[in-house]
Amino acid sequence: MSPKASTPQVPAATDPNVIRNFCIIAHIDHGKSTLADRMLQLTGVVQPRDMKAQYLDRMDIERDRGITIKSQAVRMPWEYQDETYAFHMIDTPGHVDFSYEVSRSLAACEGAILLVDAAQGIEAQTLANLYLAMEHELAIIPVLNKIDLPAAMPDKYAEEIAHLIGCEPDDVLRVSGKTGEGVEALLNKLVEEVPAPVGDADAPARAMIFDSVYDTYRGVVTFVRVVDGQLSHREKIKMMSTGATHELLEIGVSQPEPESSGGLGVGEVGYLITGVKDVRQSKVGDTVTAANRPAEDIITGYQEPLPMVYSGLFPIDGSDFPVLREALEKLQLNDAALNFEPEVSAALGFGFRVGFLGLLHLEITRQRLEAEYNLDLISTAPNVIYDVVEEGGELHRVTNPSEFPDGKVNEIREPVVDSTIIVPAEFIGAVMELCQSRRGSMSGMDYLSEERVEIRYKMPLAEIVFDFFDLLKSRTKGYASFNWQGAGDQAADLVKVDILLQGDKVDAFSAITHREHAYSYGVKMASRLKELIPRQQYEVPIQAAIGSRIIARENIRAIRKDVLSKCYGGDISRKRKLLEKQKEGKKRMKMVGTVEIPQEAFIAALSSDEEAGKEKAAKK
Numbered sequence: 001m002s003p004k005a006s007t008p009q010v011p012a013a014t015d016p017n018v019i020r021n022f023c024i025i026a027h028i029d030h031g032k033s034t035l036a037d038r039m040l041q042l043t044g045v046v047q048p049r050d051m052k053a054q055y056l057d058r059m060d061i062e063r064d065r066g067i068t069i070k071s072q073a074v075r076m077p078w079e080y081q082d083e084t085y086a087f088h089m090i091d092t093p094g095h096v097d098f099s100y101e102v103s104r105s106l107a108a109c110e111g112a113i114l115l116v117d118a119a120q121g122i123e124a125q126t127l128a129n130l131y132l133a134m135e136h137e138l139a140i141i142p143v144l145n146k147i148d149l150p151a152a153m154p155d156k157y158a159e160e161i162a163h164l165i166g167c168e169p170d171d172v173l174r175v176s177g178k179t180g181e182g183v184e185a186l187l188n189k190l191v192e193e194v195p196a197p198v199g200d201a202d203a204p205a206r207a208m209i210f211d212s213v214y215d216t217y218r219g220v221v222t223f224v225r226v227v228d229g230q231l232s233h234r235e236k237i238k239m240m241s242t243g244a245t246h247e248l249l250e251i252g253v254s255q256p257e258p259e260s261s262g263g264l265g266v267g268e269v270g271y272l273i274t275g276v277k278d279v280r281q282s283k284v285g286d287t288v289t290a291a292n293r294p295a296e297d298i299i300t301g302y303q304e305p306l307p308m309v310y311s312g313l314f315p316i317d318g319s320d321f322p323v324l325r326e327a328l329e330k331l332q333l334n335d336a337a338l339n340f341e342p343e344v345s346a347a348l349g350f351g352f353r354v355g356f357l358g359l360l361h362l363e364i365t366r367q368r369l370e371a372e373y374n375l376d377l378i379s380t381a382p383n384v385i386y387d388v389v390e391e392g393g394e395l396h397r398v399t400n401p402s403e404f405p406d407g408k409v410n411e412i413r414e415p416v417v418d419s420t421i422i423v424p425a426e427f428i429g430a431v432m433e434l435c436q437s438r439r440g441s442m443s444g445m446d447y448l449s450e451e452r453v454e455i456r457y458k459m460p461l462a463e464i465v466f467d468f469f470d471l472l473k474s475r476t477k478g479y480a481s482f483n484w485q486g487a488g489d490q491a492a493d494l495v496k497v498d499i500l501l502q503g504d505k506v507d508a509f510s511a512i513t514h515r516e517h518a519y520s521y522g523v524k525m526a527s528r529l530k531e532l533i534p535r536q537q538y539e540v541p542i543q544a545a546i547g548s549r550i551i552a553r554e555n556i557r558a559i560r561k562d563v564l565s566k567c568y569g570g571d572i573s574r575k576r577k578l579l580e581k582q583k584e585g586k587k588r589m590k591m592v593g594t595v596e597i598p599q600e601a602f603i604a605a606l607s608s609d610e611e612a613g614k615e616k617a618a619k620k
């Protein structure tokens with residue numbers, strides 16, 4: 001292919017035969033960033049004087065402040081047997097909530113380094129991504145890292161990895177990202193083992209988006225891998241899922257600082273800037289083509305990011321509602337998976353029903369809303385999506401327990417997941433017991449080595465979203481690693497439990513649970529609320545109900561709180577002060593039916609068991 005007009009640093013449309021696209025699959029802390037540092041150094045793209053630990057991670061921080069572009073894909077030159085090769089190292093998000101994005105990053109590569117800490121062995125998260133890489137038919141380069149550690153057991157873990165991917169233990173490379181030992185050999189191995197990209201240079205352009213990020217100054221920066229043809233500076237491009245067209249204001253590669261070029265050709269990985277302001281116009285998995293000569297077929301595998309977990313977010317101070325709306329809209333610019341719609345709750349006022357990819361996604365979003373936008377929020381208990389088939393055959397997608405139909409239903413379906421747990425063999429019993437108590441059914445078990453096993457369970461998503469991982473950790477002394485992926489849905493015996501105060505339903509406390517767990521949920525909520533709601537001037541019954549059937553009941557006894565009782569003598573100003581204070585307190589009460597509930601009671605009742613425990617202890 002003939003090179004096109006280009007800036008001096010980066011020739012556009014490099015010969016695909018010298019391109020090697022790879023990613024690094026590793027568990028947190030197994031040393032991905034440190035190894036990447038050594039590669040940047042050895043290939044000479046970062047000069048020794050500019051080198052700082054975790055170079056690429058630091059760029060993230062800068063990007064968050066809007067200064068530079070995050071380096072999702074770094075280009076590095078490498079001399080091998082008198083030829084200069086171009087490596088593209090592509091970053092993969094690590095967490096299961098973002099597994100679709102992981103899959104797109106893998107689809108942009110031909111090879112993957114499987115990086116395993118030589119003192120720890122492989123973990124469930126790594127395993128899940130390894131299987132994904134195998135599905136994409138990537139060349140796998142197994143590598144043990146941290147061999148400089150005294151605790152390293154490379155022979156033992158080389159056996160484990162060899163057994164897992166079907167190679168010889170001697171094929172497993174041994175490196176130290178810290179000292180640099182073995183890294184050069186690894187780079188040579190990448191040239192030898194990772195296939196060059198294949199594509200049709202003369203066909204209409206097709207490039208797959210594997211990441212897109214919002215940059216305050218430059219708008220959306222889209223990372224693509226060109227499959228066929230080529231994309232050039234200033235040309236009009238088209239997003240194939242939406243048909244929207246944009247002009248390519250800038251195109252280039254990161255090495256690792258962004259450097260613009262004349263274009264990108266077959267097999268090349270780089271970034272595009274079009275000036276759009278919203279990542280939803282540049283979605284991960286979508287295909288980019290040239291507007292004046294569009295391709296016919298999209299690159300397969302595109303999926304809309306689908307929320308798996310829903311939760312209601314309400315500002316504690318009702319007047320913050322517009323701030324919350326604006327904040328969510330801003331976050332959405334950089335998070336195509338976040339979706340929300342307004343929700344009104346009788347108990348909590350105006351807020352939003354927000355869909356998330358998983359609990360981590362929820363936590364990150366909530367933290368960002370609180371930290372960056374100074375919001376105090378109540379989030380309702382997260383729930384999964386249920387398909388409810390009513391008696392007449394009508395299908396309801398229920399994302400909020402309060403929408404659960406009251407009438408008779410034919411069938412309720414809930415999402416299930418395939419989960420993988422890796423533990424030392426001594427904990428098999430504990431893991432099985434826990435999974436079974438969460439309605440899991442075992443789908444398999446394999447010994448990775450004599451001491452470590454991989455256990456697979458099919459489980460309802462609703463059973464793992466809350467506290468499953470915490471329980472798993474505590475029952476396995478912290479040794480378990482856990483991963484899951486969606487596996488469709490199945491029918492289940494589920495019911496809605498309502499909580500009533502003085503006979504009125506409190507929508508924020510309604511929950512959908514398995515029939516067997518309904519009773520314990522009802523009892524728990526009723527007794528928790530009894531503690532949290534102050535006595536009123538009349539008796540207040542708290543009830544838990546399935547439909548019209550009451551399954552649990554507590555009473556808050558009547559009392560009139562006399563704030564002046566301790567105020568002896570005639571100091572009128574002190575009395576006034578106490579009465580003022582009482583008035584202030586009342587302002588923060590919410591009226592639910594005829595019952596006044598302090599805001600704090602909602603927060604405490606909706607917090608997890610663990611948090612509730614902490615709060616209780618703090619009060620004491």
Ligand SMILES: Nc1nc2c(ncn2[C@@H]2O[C@H](COP(=O)(O)OP(=O)(O)OP(=O)(O)O)[C@@H](O)[C@H]2O)c(=O)[nH]1
Pocket residue numbers: 026027028029030031032033034035054145146147148149175176177178179
């Ligand atoms: N002794 C030794 N320590 C290493 C080596 N590689 C990484 N480390 C250390 O292991 C820890 C984790 O390394 P990182 O490179 O941050 O690991 P990571 O996988 O990128 O971690 P995340 O960014 O959290 O995903 C750091 O304290 C490193 O200094 C190595 O080869 N030898």
